[in-house]
Amino acid sequence: MNRLWPYQAFHNQPPQKPFLVTAERCFCYGEAQQRVGQSISWLQQRGVKPGARVLLAMEDDYTTLTLLMALWSLGASALLWDAKAPAWESLEIIESARADLLLLDRSLQQRWQGSRDWQRGAPILWVGHTLPGVSGAEHGYYPAGLEELPVSTIKPTCSADQLAYVIFTSGSTGEVKGVKLTHGALAAHMETLKQQLGYGAESRILNNLAMHHADGIGQGPLVALCTGATLYRPYRFEHHTVKPMLQLIADAQITHMVAVPTMLALFAQLGADQDNVFKTSHFTTLISTGGYLETALWQAFEARFRVQIHNVYGLTETVLGSLYSSPTAGTHKVGTIGQPADCEIEIRRLGEMERVPEGETGELWLKGPHLMDGYLDMPQQTAQVLQGGWLKTGDLVYRDAEGYIVYQGRVKNIIIRGGFNIVPEQISRVLMLHEDLHESVVVGKQDPLWGEVPVAFVLPKPGAEVDAARLAAHCRLHLQDYKVPQAFIVVESFPRGAVGKVQVGKLKAQLKQLEIDVDESGVSSGRRTEERVAEQLLQQAAEVFQLSMESLNLESGDANTPGWDSFSFLNLISAVENRFEIVVDIEDIIRIRNLGQLLEVVEKQLQQRAA
Template identity: 25%
Template sequence: MDANTFAGLHLTYPDVSMAVWAPSMAAVHGDRAAVVDGDRSCSYLELDERSAQFAGGLVAAGVQAGDVVLLHLGNGIEFFVAYYGSLRAGATVTLVNPLQPEPGLRRQIEETSAVVAVTQPPQLGTLRAAAAGTTVGTVVLVGGSPGDTGVGVIGFERFLEGRQTVFAPVQVRGDDVAHVAFTGGTTGISKGVRVLHRNVVANVTQMCGWRAGQAVVSTDGGLVDLRPIPDLDVYGVTPGVGCTIVVSPLFHAHALINASFLLLCGVTQVMAGRFDPARMLELIERHRASYVTGSPAMWHTLATHPDAARRDTTSVRVVASGAAPIDRVTLEALSVAFPQARVTEGYGLTEATCVVTAAPLGVGTAYRLGSVGLPVFDTEVQIRAQDDPATELAAGERGALWVRGPQVTGGYLGHPEITAQQFVDGWLDTGDIAYRDSDGYLYICDRAKDMLIYKGYNVYPRELEEILATHPAVSTAAVIGRGAGAVGEEPVAFVVAVPGVAVDAAELMAFVAQQVLPYKKIREVVVIDALPTSAAGKVLKTDLRAILQEAVAH
């Protein structure tokens, strides 16, 4: 089987909404464990019943189709119950980092007009302050003691108490909004993306085909089920078998869409809590995990941890990386840490629901180091000239990446001008710089906003970061631009040293200079303890720029 087998296939997408997901999964997988959270476990049938009760609670609270429920939660069983329950009630879900400070949280509440919020005791105070005087009328509290509740606050179990365990999903259309998913805000003010039900169904369907070889089909009862795709042999997920260790935050699209795909395939979700490499490796061994997914920063720490050499990781078939580009050194370390796994990198963005491209997992296909794979089923990509979007570039030429497919979302909430700029005739301007090779494999060079211009030349930080990561003294690295007057911006590297190893800044700059053209040379090296990252694992270059600005000010 070659890559053309994947590229030539087209899928049929069921005409359903995400409101049918929980009952569909229960019909297929029954008493199998859906979620394991510490010493607690929730079967697919229990997830169906409890999400039905949550939907009933929302309806009793006056929530109508299209109203917004804000999930202000960390990972856990209740997250899944509230998420699928909200969709069953016809509500739109908006997801938020539970550590979001009050001003940003209030802005998200005001922009979405959320009417119900689900939270936990540590962040209840922040939520109540942010929600004061807004549309939020009910707060559902997960965990905590009765003393934590107050006016408008109800405990999670009490919210479900006495509700029917069967709930007919509220009828919503494919063009109705399932998620208002806020972008990470790493380059500016965070914006809410209108992710439609048909976008989520399509992206989950694409992943079931791409990584499990399964088609998602409608049943006579209005639910969905899986059927093998003929002649597609995938070394990946086997339906009804194995588990995944969940460490990425479910409020991020990368983890959430993965969860809906894996749950439909019957892959148990084991909650790992806060990322700890030793604990994650122990969970992989104990539960015989078959599929693990995460971000490059996480993989680097995991693959280089001493326990990686002594834990039995042979059950893992797929190691999937997303949320940001992964460096070559980490990829090679992963192949050693997980000897029976296919290491696959993918590319996606919130504006396209989640996944756009991924390395094919077909038996006989080869992974291409540095590539984020091929466009998933029914997805087109074009590389266009940055100064002329009407001009499509040839293979090997770098330019602006545009995407078209059923997962491309409905644009930004409350930002028609920006939506019109980025969403054009069914195509999405991703804001990324990329190129394709002669076989159609995609390579991400950089964010368009991260690209530097020095003396009229384009400098791509990603290229420099790749080189820095190969130096034996460097653990991780990020490159940003610093104003250099009339010549534009010059590259500055922030590096984290390998434990116990000293970084010689001059030697490191010379190391890079030997491998690049003169205009790409690193002009300064800043050694820091850790790179600042978002919850999704993306390096926060805005924070690095702030460090530079502060240094200049002093």
């Protein structure tokens, strides 16, 4: 069996070199190496052996990374989970994952009180903070007593086919699957990232994406472990941290920044007077990943900030990426996902193994050393997507005349209307060209005559009045008649996941329960205008955060409201702008921290309009 250890660069760095920089402090490689060695001893004392499955759910990045390295050194694997996930969802994962040990953030002890019996099954070890003076020694939380343990002298190795970690993903369907990734897949993909994106020991990487997501753990933590780079995670990404994050690029001499398209949109919206932020002597690489990058945003961002975006296409099932629209690799073309690197691709007809002719849309299949080992304890689902060494991605693409791959949408989202296949993302992109719309998502609705018909959820721009006849006419200019949506449903926000992707499954569920009440213009809205402003605001917040109105008040804010993060907050701002037909100034957006402050802004705008 071939042995390897792709993380040797972590052990070889000078002790004083920065490893991880957070809001609290800078952790150097020397103390991180010592923490890993002592954590190995700590885990050995608690019976962790090669092949063990250990679930990690904690909020502290440094603790997560050092425990991850300790587990790998012992030949164990990690199941990475979100410590902020709802209790019911976390308990379902814990029950299905069949972990041998749970390493849980101590905040969960209180947050999960009152939930069903979650203490049965695997033993639990509680994890505290890492800062001096708050180690939790008085309660026995890790890392209490760690400094008294010897630094392990174990020389870690692993095999290429040994499980490294499992990341849980639900995609757009809502079904949670655990993606198994081996050390061999991670090692192969890290080499690709070095070549495509220029990562190395001198890289200073700014990546604030959640570490239980593929791009959060991969493009930053894993790169640092494999290259000896320095990772910056100083802020949780929020609307009010946009400006300091951009300023950090110059202050910390950042070389690489990793973002999802939603973040790029927020940088463009809130990063006023920071157009030159990427024009430093050190900065080299801006990476967009984790979702489809709209061509309009791509073009506008590059023109304004004068920086080329490296657009990465990949799946959790491929570690991170597979195709790259990369300036440094000569594959940069706006509006495409570029070309494959270190893997093979085929574009096949739906439901068949036959390749499509050049220029025709089909399903993308991938083959390479970076593919997942399968879904955790889900053999049937694994067999559906892994066939003969190829991964069936579920994504629709075509190859343009220059050989670049153009993303079209998801196979599972296809609407079949009277035998005709409709890609809903194509309709959404057409609708985004309309001057009245800020965003649009199209889904299929069951129909007794046609089987399915497209229905468009539309989010208008502030102050815009949606007219279905105009939208339909706009669609007919660019689409065949059978692709024109049957109805346009006005929404004030979209349900989104942790990295800002619209959760299409939730929209489909809403559609099943919704009696579409279309007015004479063909628009479904359902807005209420007779309620008092404060009540409307609380109701809107309850809808965005998916909470009861009774649980909210004007003191509810980012520090005490479940689900209040940067993405959901901006959903709330957008919804409020549409409901009250106002525009919230950028400076107000940055200042607002609770519903009371938002109410003040709304009432002020309404008073000004009335005057």
